[in-house]
Amino acid sequence: MVLTALRRVARSALVVLLVSFLVVALLSLAPGSLAEVILGENATPEAVADLNARLGLDGSLFQQYFDWLGGAVQGDLGTSLLTGQPVLQTILERLPVTLELALLAQIIALSVAVPLAIGAASRPGGLLDRSISALSSMFLSIPAFVAAPVLVYFFAISLQLFPVTGWAPLSEGIGPNLQAALLPSVAIALNEIAAFQRLLRTDLANTLREDFISAARAKGISSSYVMLRHALRPSSFSLITLAGLSTGRLIGGTVIVESLFSLPGLGQLVSSSITSRDVIVVQGVVAFVAVTYVLLNTVVDLSYGLLDPRLRQEATR
Structure with a gap:
């Protein structure tokens, strides 16, 4: 071990x-x-x-790289050559915006994808399954840089329900904060909804054909209880892996959305630093995101034992 x-x-x-x-x-x-x-x-x-x-x-x-690396291993990611501000301080100032977008996008994606997957897997090949599959294909084919302007046009400009650009921190209230964060989070979440739904639907359909599911049904247990209690948990391994990986990817992949909505997050920081050739800032942000990605992968691996006790027993042998 x-x-x-x-x-x-x-x-x-x-x-x-x-x-x-x-x-x-x-x-x-x-x-x-x-x-x-x-x-x-x-x-x-x-x-x-x-x-x-x-x-x-x-x-x-x-x-230049090894000079930077010597400080990075001690927690010093360097100082911006353009602003003179420590890179780690800049990252920590921008991180809450990007982290909120990534987590909110994941919550939206999982909240929508799991019920859709359960509905589709309950009757494979049926009308509901085919309809959800078509909806997932549509979501999967819309990149964030296309979804964002469309969402802005309908919900911010036409209906005026959300601000077009800008950011409101939590200190200004949860209402203004969610108004500023919801549209960019939805734009990011569309692809994740499709990926999560397809993966979980396939795993659920396979699990529902297992012998222990047939045994549970033979005991007269309701279909909803069998689905939620017996089938969903063992079918969630791949979903948890993908969710963990996509969270790390979203933290470092919000460049376009943050730029479109003028959000002061890590994505906009990287974009402006690349334009100004501030290599130290770009290097520090990328290293920070890479470490975050690796840590999330480790957490995902450890979470398997919580879902299936058999894995904990195998690990202790």
Whole structure:
């Protein structure tokens, strides 16, 4: 058990290192530099070289990366070369917005997908199953950058139920906060609803054909009790895995939605930092998201034993 945990930690650390290095390598291929952004288009090559030296950007790619890595392993993700603010402080200031969007999107997706999957799996091949399958296909084919403007047009501009852009923190009240967060969360959740529903529906349909389900039905237990008590829990493993993975992905994948709705989250921070070539900020955010993703995967693995006691018994043998 300990050896397995150590291997998982080693693999996770390697993933974080590779991801953070690849980000820096890709940004280095883009034309221009932070010094050129700061000094403007009319800056002389001598002035650009001098500012790069003062910012510590005149070293090799590997030198810059390992200088950053030395501080990162101690919890110091560096300081923004553009604003002078510590990267970790900036991330923690922006994180609540992105985290709320991701969690609210997951709640919406699971709240809609689970009942749809149960309804579809209760009568496979029936009219309800085919209708839900068509609805899931529609949701799956609509990317967030298309869903967001459509939702804004109907619910913010036409019906005026939600603000078009902007953010209201929880300190201003839960009502204004949900008004600002709901539309972007729904735009993110549409794809997740389709993916969750299809996966859980398939697993439920397979579980309902198992012998222990037939035995439960033979005892005269109601179909709803069999579905919710006996079939749903063992059918949820794949759903929990996908939900955990998608939560980590959503935390780092809200760039487009946050930009469209002008939300002060991590996505907008990465977008503006890439434009301004603030490599340290981009590197810090990517490393933070990668670590979060890895931790969520670990939590997902540990949650299996809570759903199925047989897994806990096997782990203790």
